[in-house]
Amino acid sequence: MADTMRAFIACEFPKNIISAIGKVQENLRSYRLKVRWIRPENMHLTLKFLGNIERKVAQRIAGTISESIKGCGPISISARGIGVFPSLKRPRVLWAGLAGGNDALRKLHRNLESDLERIGFPKENKHFKGHLTLGRFRGKADPKQLIDAIEAFEGFKTEAFVIDHLILFKSELLPAGPLYSKLAQVTF
Template sequence: MTRKLRTFIAVEIPEEVKQAVSRAQGGFKASGLPFRWVNPKGMHLTLKFLGGVLQSDIDGVVQVMKECTAGFAPMTLTAKGFGAFPNFSKARVFWTGLAGDAAGLGRLASCLEQGLEPLGFEAENKRFSAHITLGRARGRIDPKALLQAVEKAGSFETQKFTVDRITLFKSDLRPTGAVYTALAHAPFGRNG
């Protein structure tokens, strides 16, 4: 049996932004909310989760990535604010959003969806929402307690950072958490 690689396409987050997000995450950890907190080392911005991919299909995925990024100039973003999926009342995923050229990320995600569908990757049926996951619920989250923690945290915004490529990652699930390995990069084609 041929082994499939668990993969996704994402934007890498600069170390200084991860550190700022991690500090904010620390305040929420202290609140005692029952989330499984994401390790800051692995923080990224997912554009498309692919799931199990055969090694022989990786080249096709990378080709679509390069075709999509060729039409984009570098983007300036900042991590800003907090939110939850599907919403604060039924929080399953807690995140920080992205501001700046988030619309550009949406167009890039849409290009990837359309380009990968002919290769057999199912298109998402929900609208793309640029975010960095901070934690995933481990049971029911009290919406009032979550909103109080967000209010206590106050406004949040990191320094600006530039995105000039996307990365295909392999994800290995281990007892200590997921380990991500970069398989390929697709640089943006327009420089400014």
Template sequence: MGSVELTCIKGRQGFMNKLRLFIAIHLPDGLKEQLVKVQDALRHTGADVKWVARDYFHVTLKFLGETPDCQVRDIVQAMGRCCIGFSSFKLNLSGLGTFPPRGKPRVVWAGLGGEKDILLALQGSLEQELHKLGFPLEGRPYSPHLTLGRPRQFGEMDPLVREIEKQKQTLREEWQVTAIHLIQSTLTPQGPIYTTLATVPLS
């Protein structure tokens, strides 16, 4: 395993800070641009959707929630143990849809293909390592995807659904996954701010 990049966290001495954390895979810029083009096409349908900003695209591996900052180093060490058994692998965009598949959509997502079996194994290993630190296991199977937007009002969605059917064949970009990242999400009135606290390379 390569060297781990850990960003220092500054807090007030004697006080325990809590950080809203998750672990994810970053996306390359070219792939982000392709997703933005798809968002633009879907936006033209007039559907009332809160679209995810370009710099916030990611593949979530594990949401940790509010976590004491003193646990960050233990989390990064757990990520490192998990990554020892995995080398870099390829993923690609595959498909486009809404959740739930029937009824009023709550999420617009892009699917993932490629070496997804490695992704599932990596996430499963990470799940077990973090469980040793007291983080609860997920109650449902891991379903990797990229969130593109969340409908805000359930009005007429047929134009959006039709455009999704047209756009789903345009997503074919492939990229190499070489690391996983610990990210802090700071909630603000203008939206979340993401800060990468640690980058752990795959073996």
């Protein structure tokens, strides 16, 4: 098992954006939602979860990312509003949405899916919706509290920022929470 690791491909958010989203998390706590909050330093935009990979495959994946970003320039985007997956009746994930650049993100995601499929990673069948996970629900949510929280942050929006690189991350699941380490960074 030592020569395998959990990995994913993601975009990082600038510190000022993470700080703004951290304040949203703090304010959301007053709604007493049963949520396990994501630590701000762990926030990112996942483009592809790879699962367990062999260490020796990491460089090949980085090369594939380089191919996938050809024709995709830097993407200007902002975080905006909050919502839940999969539905208000059965929420599992509380997220901040993204505004601007969504078509470019979807194109990048499609490129990654196709290129990674060629080297043995199965395509996901679900529709890609770029988001930033704020927390995961720990049980049933009170629908009224949840709707109140979503409506209260309907106008939330960060300043625009640019995504100009992708990162291949290693993910270690520890008792205190996941620890992410950069394996490779590919710039547009």
